[in-house]
Amino acid sequence: MNQITLDLTGCKSPLELHLIIKNTFGFPDFYGNNLSALWDSLWEYCPPDTVIYVKGVNTLPKDFDEYMNKIFDIFKRLEDEDENIKFEIMS
16 A cells, blocks of 8 residues: 655645645646635546545644645545545654
8 A cells, every 4th residue: 555644744835835745745846826726636637545644734834724624625535536545644
């Protein structure tokens, strides 16, 4: 099983967050740095049989909470729609 660790430690802005996501998953240069692009790219480029670990969540600014919940909803939706992909928050 593939393992992808998305380390958000010290992330300070939504743009930085999307750049970390893009680099971690190896999304193409045309990745749109938004929630819609995240869903499309995960569906297209996330390898089968993958566990996605997210860490560093507790280091994010509090004003990220609502946006992070939307991102987690996308990961959960992916997990629900593809039984070979798992999602776990480590911290």
